[in-house]
Amino acid sequence: MPLSDDIAEALLTSIIDGHYPPGTALPPEPVLAEQHAASRLTLREAIKVLRSQNVVRIHRGRGTYVNNPDQWTALEPMIRAAATGPRAGGAISEKLIEARQMIEVGAAQLAAVRRTDDDLAELAEMLDEMRAAAAAGDTEQFVTADITFHDVVMRASGNAFVPLLLEPFGQLLIEGRRQTSAVPQIRTNAVAHHERVLEALRGGDPEKARRAMAAHMTQTAGDLRTHVIEPPH
Known part of the structure; x- marks a missing residue:
């Protein structure tokens, strides 16, 4: 160099x-x-x-x-500043959720009509892993299963560009999930919303899938603010 x-x-x-x-x-x-x-x-x-x-x-x-x-x-440089600079923290996590919402809601809508049986099977498997990890209080396993679930949805969109859109933020996304997934109530809420997303994808209803993913993103942002950024005393 x-x-x-x-x-x-x-x-x-x-x-x-x-x-x-x-x-x-x-x-x-x-x-x-x-x-x-x-x-x-x-x-x-x-x-x-x-x-x-x-x-x-x-x-x-x-x-x-x-x-x-x-x-x-x-x-x-922007990612490094977000992760390690004075701007790190809850505000960065909120902005990442906004970016995820813009991408993943559309991905879910496409996936509802393009997903395969293999995609549905993998989503169900990840959901089972999330339930087991939530029950065991295993944050790392919960985060891994959660991220994989969303990766499958984006791949199932049938558009090769979609999974690449969030790839540069990989480590930030993991850290953001760890922030929220460490809270038992957030894990419970997340499992319920992932169940609704999977149900919509199984039904092949793009509008229902869009609403389910949008609701999940809204829940994630709300839980972040309630339990992490402004935790109850």
Whole structure:
């Protein structure tokens, strides 16, 4: 990897860690070059990488300033900022649920008319695993079965692009499920909603499947806020 890329990675890590918060300026070019034992030309190449991702902006004569992560245009830095930066937590989980709702409600609607018997069998198997994990209080097994259930629904949509849409958020999705699935009441609610989704898919009713998945996403968002973000005292 070129030295300029190493420097860009180091600067990005410092930004995500909060060393250079949004709106603040990076140290002057000569200072950064000395810190990283690099020429100013190499340093400029590193800054160019971050600028291309809109992580930073340059004000001529004033310096290089850090943009808010909402303005970044590269997915990987945004995911890292969401997972480890000061924006991590309940708000990120809520936004992920919103993204899931946009994708998974439509996937369920398609899956109702395109699912196969094998898809239905796998969904039933995952639902059984969720019930068993909920009864045993096994959060990890519950999360695995839950994620697999939703993966099957997206594959059953019959559109090869659909399962790929949430793939970049894999680890964030797992962490979000762990947040909620650790709460017994949320596991109970989730099992009930997954039962309704499977029933709608078995019946081959796209509108019923759409409503069932939408209700599940609404339940998930509500449970997150009630039991995780604003837990009862």
